[in-house]
Amino acid sequence: MIKTIIFDFGNVFINLDIEGAMKHTFNEFEIDGLSEEMIAFNSFYEQGLISTEEFIEFYTENFPKLSNDELIDIWNFMLKDFPEHRLEFLQQLRNNSKYKLILLSNTNELHIDWVKEQVPFYETFKNCFDAFYLSHEINLRKPNQDIFDFVISENKLKANECLFIDDNADNCKTAKSLGIETWHINPETEDVSNLFKIKSDLF
Missing domain, CATH: 1.20.1160 (Paired amphipathic helix 2 (pah2 repeat))
Structure with missing residues (x-):
């Protein structure tokens, strides 16, 4: 579960x-x-x-x-829009209180500064999470195993009770090797807000 x-x-x-x-x-x-x-x-x-x-x-x-x-x-050229329906999906998850929610991102200072300036609901987004990890703040990055070990240890998690969602195949491969369930999301055809439809077998 x-x-x-x-x-x-x-x-x-x-x-x-x-x-x-x-x-x-x-x-x-x-x-x-x-x-x-x-x-x-x-x-x-x-x-x-x-x-x-x-x-x-x-x-x-x-x-x-x-x-x-x-x-x-x-x-910063790679950074584009943040569709608000994804925030609404996350807020529903937060209000549901059924799951611990963690953000784990390879993000540097210039990128997060841009996000803070350009995304008006950034603080609301951040506050939806129980833990919020950016690579430049914890000096670890995906797909290295140590970043996953850190998150599991820091939050006292069981790997087989976690689902990791990422668009990078290497990151998912490392997570899977540790016993974490994964969704290698395709940003061209899939949307995180459809999590419970696409990954219904896990819930």
Whole structure:
């Protein structure tokens, strides 16, 4: 029986354009792909291992033609809309009080700052959760096993009583290996608000 639902944020609640953002980045940076160093810095930043200032400084050194604001706009390009019906679904879950609700997201400081500015109901959304984990705040990131171990331990959960919802196959694979039920959601064809129809076998 599912007692805890662990949600990803991007492409579960807020829509992302990852492919479009990559094309936009390559175009603005005039490159064909991300270097190993860029990938490493992005990962460090997502885990909160370097500050926003250090992150921007790295990119201004590598792409001096671009201003800080232009770099931030490029970084935030993937973030799109947050359909309000998903908040309403979450609020219904919260009011139901049947499940422990946890958010577990690979989210960096610049992205969450953008969300706080652009999503008027962000605080209402955040307050729906019993626990709210962003990778840059806990210095852990998916799909590494240690982030799931942390959530299970911190909240005294049983893995087989948890459902994890994420749009990333690798993240779901790690969760499943620990005995957690998973829904690898397809943001193109599925919506989190249809959870109880799509995953009726788990409830």
